[in-house]
Amino acid sequence: MKTNKTSIPVALTIAGSDSGGGAGIQTDLRTFAFHCVHGTSAITCITAQNTLGVFRVDAMPSEAVIAQIRAVVEDIGVQAAKTGMLLNQEIILAVAQEVRTLQINNLVVDPVMVSRTGAQLIDDDAIQTLRHELIPQAAIITPNRYEAQILSGLEIVSLEDMQNAAQIIHKNLGTKAVLVKGGGMSGGLKGVDVWFDGERLEILRTKQVETKNTHGTGCTLSAAITANLALGKDLWTAVQEAKEYVTTALTYSLDIGKGQGPVGHFFPLLEK
Ligand SMILES: Nc1ncnc2c1ncn2[C@@H]1O[C@H](COP(=O)(O)OP(=O)(O)OP(=O)(O)O)[C@@H](O)[C@H]1O
Numbered sequence: 692m693k694t695n696k697t698s699i700p701v702a703l704t705i706a707g708s709d710s711g712g713g714a715g716i717q718t719d720l721r722t723f724a725f726h727c728v729h730g731t732s733a734i735t736c737i738t739a740q741n742t743l744g745v746f747r748v749d750a751m752p753s754e755a756v757i758a759q760i761r762a763v764v765e766d767i768g769v770q771a772a773k774t775g776m777l778l779n780q781e782i783i784l785a786v787a788q789e790v791r792t793l794q795i796n797n798l799v800v801d802p803v804m805v806s807r808t809g810a811q812l813i814d815d816d817a818i819q820t821l822r823h824e825l826i827p828q829a830a831i832i833t834p835n836r837y838e839a840q841i842l843s844g845l846e847i848v849s850l851e852d853m854q855n856a857a858q859i860i861h862k863n864l865g866t867k868a869v870l871v872k873g874g875g876m877s878g879g880l881k882g883v884d885v886w887f888d889g890e891r892l893e894i895l896r897t898k899q900v901e902t903k904n905t906h907g908t909g910c911t912l913s914a915a916i917t918a919n920l921a922l923g924k925d926l927w928t929a930v931q932e933a934k935e936y937v938t939t940a941l942t943y944s945l946d947i948g949k950g951q952g953p954v955g956h957f958f959p960l961l962e963k
């Protein structure tokens with residue numbers, strides 16, 4: 692039988708593994724697949740995690756992270772890449788170095804530093820390295836409320852605070868665009884995001900989804916932006932479409948486990 696040779700865009704995720712399948716590498720690869728983008732990965736750490744929380748984290752040696760990135764980029768090549776949980780300063784430095792040397796374009800940095808509940812996930816040295824070495828190489832960064840507070844130095848309570856933070860981060864950190872996410876905001880701002888690219892200050896509003904199953908929304912959003920960039924979309928279009936995707940995935944969130952379940956990535960299939 693003759694086979695069809697399929698040409699397909701390729702995206703890379705540099706992130707941690709979530710044993711519960713709700714966030715991290717597992718979520719990123721599902722999101723890439725939904726967008727018909729071939730997913731590749733460089734695993735930075737292994738978390739023992741489920742819908743109730745994170746119970747253990749084992750870092751990969753930074754050499755192993757470097758080897759994974761090189762193996763993918765030097766042979767397969769990538770049209771876009773994202774970073775998620777990078778865990779420590781050594782891994783962040785290694786990733787920043789590889790992104791520079793291998794000239795990885797269309798880089799989406801989800802600066803995973805603080806969980807939506809406000810718990811700091813990486814130490815202060817690692818935050819400084821992320822700020823100075825990796826973020827300046829990003830096409831876009833997607834901080835949540837607490838990460839935006841750290842990166843801007845502002846307390847974020849209102850929409851105006853989100854807008855000011857986006858502008859300060861853009862000015863100070865050298866990334867092309869900033870998307871401040873509102874999943875951690877309260878009241879009517881939950882689910883409202885703010886975009887700034889140096890010219891346009893935009894508010895992205897969608898319907899607010901009433902569900903406790905929101906695990907992995909941040910990873911899903913940044914992975915969808917990455918997939919859209921790999922497909923050749925411009926940054927603003929990539930963000931708008933990714934925002935719609937995560938909202939729909941939230942409406943199909945999965946009621947699994949005893950805690951916060953993940954979003955449903957393959958929602959059209961769930962209807963069959
Ligand atoms: N209940 C909700 N309804 C609609 N959109 C939401 C809701 N919760 C989060 N979002 C959206 O999901 C995306 C991820 O934002 P969030 O602030 O939750 O990121 P995060 O903190 O990195 O995610 P996580 O909770 O997975 O760690 C944003 O576009 C946000 O507006």
Ligand SMILES: Cc1ncc(COP(=O)(O)O)c(N)n1
Pocket residue numbers: 706707708709714715716738740775776803905906907908909910911
């Ligand atoms: C391995 C890993 N990476 C990232 C997150 C945060 O995910 P999110 O912010 O999307 O809930 C997580 N919980 N685990």
